[in-house]
Amino acid sequence: xxxxxxxxxxxxxxxxxxxxxxxxxxxxxxxxxxxxxxxxxxxxxxxxxxxxxxxxxxxxxxxxxxxxxxxxxxxxxxxxxxxxxxxxxxxxxxxxxxxxxxxxxxxxxxxxxxxxxxxxxxxxxxxxxxxxxxxxxxxxxxxxxxxxxxxxxxxxxxxxxxxxxxxxxxxxxxxxxxxxxxxxxxxxxxxxxxxxxxxxxxxxxxxxxxxxxxxxxxxxxxxx
Amino acid sequence: xxxxxxxxxxxxxxxxxxxxxxxxxxxxxxxxxxxxxxxxxxxxxxxxxxxxxxxxxxxxxxxxxxxxxxxxxxxxxxxxxxxxxxxxxxxxxxxxxxxxxxxxxxxxxxxxxxxxxxxxxxxxxxxxxxxxxxxxxxxxxxxxxxxxxxxxxxxxxxxxxxxxxxxxxxxxxxxxxxxxxxxxxxxxxxxxxxxxxxxxxxxxxxxxxxxxxxxxxxxxxxxxxxxxxxxxxxxxxxxxxxxxxxxxxxxxxxxxxxxxxxxxxxxxxxxxxxxxxxxxxxxxxxxxxxxxx
Numbered sequence: 001x002x003x004x005x006x007x008x009x010x011x012x013x014x015x016x017x018x019x020x021x022x023x024x025x026x027x028x029x030x031x032x033x034x035x036x037x038x039x040x041x042x043x044x045x046x047x048x049x050x051x052x053x054x055x056x057x058x059x060x061x062x063x064x065x066x067x068x069x070x071x072x073x074x075x076x077x078x079x080x081x082x083x084x085x086x087x088x089x090x091x092x093x094x095x096x097x098x099x100x101x102x103x104x105x106x107x108x109x110x111x112x113x114x115x116x117x118x119x120x121x122x123x124x125x126x127x128x129x130x131x132x133x134x135x136x137x138x139x140x141x142x143x144x145x146x147x148x149x150x151x152x153x154x155x156x157x158x159x160x161x162x163x164x165x166x167x168x169x170x171x172x173x174x175x176x177x178x179x180x181x182x183x184x185x186x187x188x189x190x191x192x193x194x195x196x197x198x199x200x201x202x203x204x205x206x207x208x209x210x211x212x213x214x215x216x217x218x219x220x221x222x223x224x
Numbered sequence: 225x226x227x228x229x230x231x232x233x234x235x236x237x238x239x240x241x242x243x244x245x246x247x248x249x250x251x252x253x254x255x256x257x258x259x260x261x262x263x264x265x266x267x268x269x270x271x272x273x274x275x276x277x278x279x280x281x282x283x284x285x286x287x288x289x290x291x292x293x294x295x296x297x298x299x300x301x302x303x304x305x306x307x308x309x310x311x312x313x314x315x316x317x318x319x320x321x322x323x324x325x326x327x328x329x330x331x332x333x334x335x336x337x338x339x340x341x342x343x344x345x346x347x348x349x350x351x352x353x354x355x356x357x358x359x360x361x362x363x364x365x366x367x368x369x370x371x372x373x374x375x376x377x378x379x380x381x382x383x384x385x386x387x388x389x390x391x392x393x394x395x396x397x398x399x400x401x402x403x404x405x406x407x408x409x410x411x412x413x414x415x416x417x418x419x420x421x422x423x424x425x426x427x428x429x430x431x432x433x434x435x436x437x438x439x440x441x442x443x444x445x446x447x448x449x450x451x452x453x454x455x456x457x458x459x460x461x462x463x464x465x466x467x468x469x470x471x472x473x474x475x476x477x478x479x480x481x482x483x484x485x486x487x488x489x490x491x492x493x494x495x496x497x498x499x500x501x502x503x504x505x506x507x508x509x510x511x512x513x514x515x516x517x
Binding site: 048058065067070071080163169176177181191192198 | 268347434468473
């Protein structure tokens with residue numbers, strides 16, 4: 001453990017995981033909002049919106065995240081001139097948030113759509129029978145019930161998101177995997193220690209989170 | 225039930241008019257966005273013929289894109305076979321009656337499921353050579369890390385599948401005198417594999433996408449050869465990335481399509497165990513929600 005008694009190395013470790021935390025928090029909020037919107041589009045009465053939602057899901061779900069992050073950097077930033085911040089590192093962070101969000105939104109959309117699938121048809125029919133519009137039916141009747149059914153799948157999507165946040169390292173953010181690589185390269189004698197500290201941090205945080213989501217899903221499940 | 229129509233009434237004249245307005249407004253916004261992108265690309269000269277021309281030349285495909293694609297598919301194929309084997313072995317281990325098999329298997333599966341693939345890949349590629357004193361081939365670094373991660377996810381899928389097989393199946397097998405190993409290999413695993421087929425195939429799609437991480441440790445796959453090296457020669461990184469994206473989307477959409485077709489086939493035959501469905505649901509045919517890695 002003497003690698004981590006050096007404050008400089010500890011700093012590298014802390015900075016790496018702080019980036020992961022920030023990326024995860026910002027992207028999961030964006031992906032949740034965007035994914036819910038896309039799911040609403042995919043079940044809406046307007047064919048253009050449905051087609052847009054379907055296209056989004058098929059494109060972003062089937063493209064490697066590495067390539068999407070690549071696009072954010074070379075397409076969005078270099079070509080389209082999108083800058084979120086003048087600080088290079090902060091700009092890369094926001095590009096990473098955009099890439100992670102559009103990618104994860106496709107999965108959130110599909111999870112919510114299959115959550116809608118668990119709501120019995122009678123619920124929507126009853127809502128329509130008392131004169132509710134599409135928007136009322138969706139936001140007041142169907143989505144609240146669907147939301148409780150998708151807690152477990154959403155949980156695994158967000159856990160995957162926090163692991164995927166390491167890929168933002170591709171465009172030069174000093175997140176945890178880059179931090180680990182640097183520490184390994186300068187401390188070749190403590191390879192296993194370094195790996196188990198970094199991997200262990202993920203495991204210690206994510207395994208209980210997974211069980212937590214499972215517990216929450218059980219507690220909030222709609223009894224039918 | 226006619227697809228999703230349960231969420232809204234059959235449109236009357238007013239609803240149709242409103243839907244048309246939505247269509248036009250959204251269409252105009254979308255076209256405006258696309259035009260803006262087109263315009264920006266135009267300003268930066270990204271539509272210049274010299275940047276796109278390489279893709280009409282055979283040598284671009286034979287020197288860069290096809291070898292890259294071949295390496296991607298090689299790594300994906302080897303990792304698929306190994307992770308399926310890993311998944312079966314560790315799911316059986318986790319279901320074992322012996323604690324000394326069950327607990328280590330559980331620890332391994334839970335650990336590798338929680339560790340980011342990139343972290344694992346960096347450890348195998350940069351860390352292991354310090355220990356073995358030999359350079360690590362980047363092909364094997366990609367394959368081993370893909371196997372450990374996706375194998376662990378598949379192990380959980382198999383385990384869930386085995387537990388979903390009705391208890392009568394294994395009781396009947398024990399009753400006719402089968403041993404534990406026989407029950408597992410001849411009765412439970414085949415049924416579990418069929419029931420979990422959609423999950424397994426969407427995990428394999430994740431695996432194909434994750435080969436792109438090999439780019440980061442300079443394994444010469446599609447992203448490395450077809451985008452990085454190609455763009456180094458022709459200066460057309462955006463164009464090359466677009467072509468690569470189309471290739472990835474085609475491969476994965478095909479895999480997903482095959483999964484859907486297999487899923488429908490399994491359902492039709494009615495022999496695979498499945499969860500009881502309680503009546504009609506709001507959306508017909510909305511399934512397939514594997515969380516990507």
